[in-house]
Each structure stands twice: as C-alpha cells, then as structure tokens.
Amino acid sequence: MDFPQPLKRGQLIQRYKRFLADIVLEDGTEITAHCPNPGAMLGLNMPGLPVWVSRSPDPKRKLAHTLELVEVDGGLVGINTMHPNRLVAEALAADAIPELSGYASHRREVKYGQASRIDFLLEEPDRPRCWLEVKNCHLRRAGTLAEFPDCVAARSTKHLRELVAMAAQGDRAVALFVVQRTDCDAFAACHDLDPAFARGLEAAAEAGVEVLVYGCDLSPERVSIGGQMPWAR
Known part of the structure; x- marks a missing residue:
C-alpha cells in the first residue's frame, strides 16, 4: 500500500480524546491530526515522540492530516487501524x-x-x-x-x-x-x-x-x- 504522497515528519505534542493528536512539523507548523486508533496506544502516545503524518487533498475534511507512523527506539510503528x-x-x-x-x-x-x-x-x-x-x-x-x-x-x-x-x-x-x-x-x-x-x-x-x-x-x-x-x- 503506497501512500499517495510521502509522509511528513514531526513531533508529537499530545494525543487526546482518542482520535486527536497535536503535532509540530519539522518546519515548525503546529497541526491537529486525526488519530485513527481507538486503543490505548501504550508506549506510542508520549509527548516528544517522532511521528509521520499524511495529508489529504479533500477540502471537505475537518482535519487535513492523519497520524500514520510513530518512531520508537529507531523503529517504525503503524498506528492506523484502517x-x-x-x-x-x-x-x-x-x-x-x-x-x-x-x-x-x-x-x-x-x-x-x-x-x-x-x-x-x-x-x-x-x-x-x-x-x-x-x-x-x-x-x-x-x-x-x-x-x-x-x-x-x-x-x-x-x-x-x-x-x-x-x-x-x-x-x-x-x-x-x-x-x-x-x-x-x-x-x-x-x-x-x-x-x-x-x-x-x-x-x-x-x-x-x-x-x-x-x-x-x-x-x-x-x-x-x-x-x-x-x-x-
């Protein structure tokens, strides 16, 4: 499964209300991304973790960005349950x-x-x-x-x-x-x-x-x- 566009790297600020994540991108832009994961995400929701997000071109979406990957100890973890x-x-x-x-x-x-x-x-x-x-x-x-x-x-x-x-x-x-x-x-x-x-x-x-x-x-x-x-x- 190819991502339509290469993901953007950033840093997790916080994950909250299960489906929301505040993230600061590498260029300093702060965004709120959809977090497509209803679970506890133990070990994957700590502030400061490197993350990767996708961006949808759909103008009707409330949140343009989606949290896709989290980096932990140098390894990648996919958190999108879809x-x-x-x-x-x-x-x-x-x-x-x-x-x-x-x-x-x-x-x-x-x-x-x-x-x-x-x-x-x-x-x-x-x-x-x-x-x-x-x-x-x-x-x-x-x-x-x-x-x-x-x-x-x-x-x-x-x-x-x-x-x-x-x-x-x-x-x-x-x-x-x-x-x-x-x-x-x-x-x-x-x-x-x-x-x-x-x-x-x-x-x-x-x-x-x-x-x-x-x-x-x-x-x-x-x-x-x-x-x-x-x-x-």
Missing part, C-alpha cells in the same frame, strides 16, 4: 499469504454471527468457505514480543466466539494478526490487559480456529505485509 484490512486485501489479491492463497473470491464485510460482519469471506468451488477476521497489533512492552490487545477488547473476544461457530459448522475460520511494527519477531495475547481475550484465543485455537500472525514492512512511502511470525503461546 490499514491492516487494506494490506490484507492487497496480499490476498497477490496470493502473498500462502495459508490463504488459491481462493477465487475475496468478499469483504459479509454479515455473519450476531449482528457482526466478517472482514473477509474467501470462497472457491469445492473448498470450504474461509471466514477471515483481521486484527491490528501495535503493542510492544518488552523485548521483541508483539502483544494484542492494548486494552480490554470485548468486541474482539466476541469475534473469536463467532469464528468458533464457523469452524464448528465445517468451514475454515482464521484470526489474522497484522503486526504494524518493525521491531518484533513474535506475538502473544496480552493476558494482563485483557485476560478474557487471551483465554478466548486459546479456546478458539483448540476449537479449530487458525491463528496466523504476519508482520509489516513500513516506511514513510509505503506499508506492506511482511513475513510470518510465531505465536508465543
């Missing part, structure tokens, strides 16, 4: 995720479960349907371990139960975690911040839900799906 689905769509079209290759149809936002929509439904004649839920992961607290979630994620736990139901009826069900960091090489569920989700992920795997983890290649010019990571259970 990107993983776009990245996975690109990867599916290119058969870049071997475990999910070979499906003729990749439908998005298909209704299923209890008033939910699956991120992707993959279909191919003579193969079981594949229900694919995508989760964005950007938390790292120690070493090179990525963790999800960074706060209580009741909706994500509900999605796991719905994937279990799909697996129970004979379909494939996959939870794909996209790690938007360049400094991680393994993944784990975050037991202390959301024990219910951590238990739910283990239960889902035991019930036949496939758990996949892929990293990202990030730069101020583009973001793409990278290599597979192990799940540290």
